[in-house]
Amino acid sequence: MIRLGLSALLLTTAISTAPVAAEGGAGRFWRSLLIPGWGQHAGGRDSAASRFVILEGALWAGYAGLSGISGIRRTTYRTYAATHAGAQTSGKTGEYFDDLGFYATHHQHNQFARVDGPDALLYANTPDFSWEWDADGSRERYRDLRNSAETMERNALFVTGLVAVNHLVSAIHAGRMDREAGLAESGLSAIVIDWQWRPERLDLVLRRSF
Template identity: 35%
Template sequence: MKGLRPRICLLTVFCLIFGTAWAQSIPAEPQPFDAGFLTKSESAPSPARAFFYSLLVPGLGQVYAGAGTMTRVFVASEAALWSLYFTFRTVGNWKEADYKRFAVLHAGVDPEGKDRRYYVNLEHYDSMEAYNQAKLRQRNLNAVYPAHEGYEWEWDSRESRLRYESLRVSSDKAFNRALLVTGAVVLNHLASAIDAARAARKGRIEENPLHMGVMPLAEGGWMGYVVKVF
């Protein structure tokens, strides 16, 4: 015990001297070895902003995020889809004009004020009288067309009615295809937005890779480690 007490005193004095010297060597303000990652980089693209840009205009978010190759892909897809849309709409309008003109020539239809349901009925019945009789048998009085009010029609032949049906159906198909293309346009916007957000996130990772900074604390002389993982 007598030999141990001087050793404890000597160790205490050594720790006090070492701690004082270490504390004096620390600057008033902490100086990190590598802590630049603690400040958010202003140049790094925002995934949310890139997503929003491409959701509005496909390819715009890729331009913002610096993904040039995918920009061309989504812009080309958008242009092709809208070209298809206007093509199908144009064909549908042409076919619609054709079947209405055909009905005037071969069934004596008055096109003024007629809705789509009227033109659909034309392809199923040879005349307005045949149509009205069918509705009366079905007790569907509300569907009966009034006489002498411009709803009359009578096909000159069964072949003409079938030809009319083919024209009207082809018009509907064109309009339906245009509608499908609008769905593809929406998907293209969404796909571009997701890709742009991923590209922006990848850009942020490359902008701010993994760092480990060693920062001495101002009090106590301890060493602190700061690690940020992206």
């Protein structure tokens, strides 16, 4: 969270201190590719700059929140496995945690795994790798908890993709500002690229006035 706050502060400072000057579209493109909204601010389009900056901050805040929830749920399903299956979760791989959700005991896992022949992954009959669920319901509950944690992790990764898209959209928008101004002076309409908030989702909008 401290890193997120510092990043937001640097982003805001960079934009607020950038000189508002008439520069080429290429310069504004690279500015906004680095920091969304910077190129718009340099071109005197502060309203557009604010939208990209606010969205960037909201996306990183969303990423931090989803990552935090994922971490909490990860701890929850590991603690649950230790309590209800006697599993030693420290230092284990994702494959181990997957197997925990599909087999009642490590013996059952090994029995089914042996069909793979010499390359079969077998767990040693030691406290470090053994487990035995106290009930099938507990195992199913564990699997739900793990799936929930992985869903949050995937959502956080998806948000980082939206961050990249925001940088690219902001850069393209900033680079096209001269062209849009020229079209407006000639009486033609330009295609406007922008984000639009909706109650249930965030849309990338291409808009052209007639």
